[in-house]
Amino acid sequence: MNKKYFPLALAVLGALLLIPTFFVDDEPSLLKIPEDLKGVFIDSPAVDLPKFSMTDHNSQPVTNSMFAGKWSLVFFGYTSCPDVCPTTMSVMEKLNREKTTPKDTQYFFVSVDPKRDTPDVLKEYVTYFNDDFVGVTGPRKELDKFKEPLGVVYDYEGDTSSDEYIVNHFAAIYIIDPNGKQRAYILPPHSLEQVSKAYQLVHSHYN
């Protein structure tokens, strides 16, 4: 090679090496979850949520901006669910009272049963567990848009024209970061110890 071009070649090579760093977001390293912590999954890279427009339990419209600036724990369920939903809701309530839980945390209950869970019903349900918890619902179309990238599935079993049908649903708790991206999820059945440990790990690693 001509010595004259050597510095130029070096510069080009250097630039080529730098290119990948321009395209990769400053995504933090993957958080390793200890083996004894079961049912905890990290989304790496974080999952973007589509634009949605739903309603909170005070009948006020809510959009993706409800996640801005705070960490969020989001649980999908329905208020006629006797076993799993109240168990998880009471775990979230206890978590909220733990001293070790980060203070910049908000809690959402998203109903996958908008027919029965009107804002009024939702309000009574979520505020029973905690006055600061927020119930969210919306028409099936918006709900489906919101839940799709999270991987939430649900179906109705029994006569949906009666008030006794069952809703089978994906019952994970989602951890959403202050940029509105899904960072992790925790599979049921939930215990306070499991959710508390997982949330603290995710929060301190990705904050």
Next chain:
Amino acid sequence: MMKKAILAIILILLSAPSFSAGKLSLKDAWIREAPPMAKNLAGYANIRNVGSGSLTIKSISSPMFEKVEMHVTTFNEGMMRMEEVTTLKLFSGETVYFEPGGKHFMLIKPKQRIVAGLKVPLKFELASGDTVSFELEVRK
């Protein structure tokens, strides 16, 4: 005299139960308090057959609920499903655990407000025709 009495008692004990019967026992029996509008509540207990034969729970009822069923929650990679358990058979000495996220009493449509501290009677009807009642305490 004493010996004869003891012998008589032993003979009575040996001859009386010519059939073996199951006997239901409930331990740590409780109902999770639910929001006031809740249409369904869940009850839990360690259900044990302390009898000498097997027993089958056929149906359950409570004066405080319109209907009581046995259900089981199953998880398949996070997907939660509920199925009705129509009858429950327990062999002698067997314990079945009704606990959150598993088998539970599904208490449908409360007739009154079910608050912590309240004792809720459940009546179990067995396949043998016997009925037996237990109280479940409502807890937060």
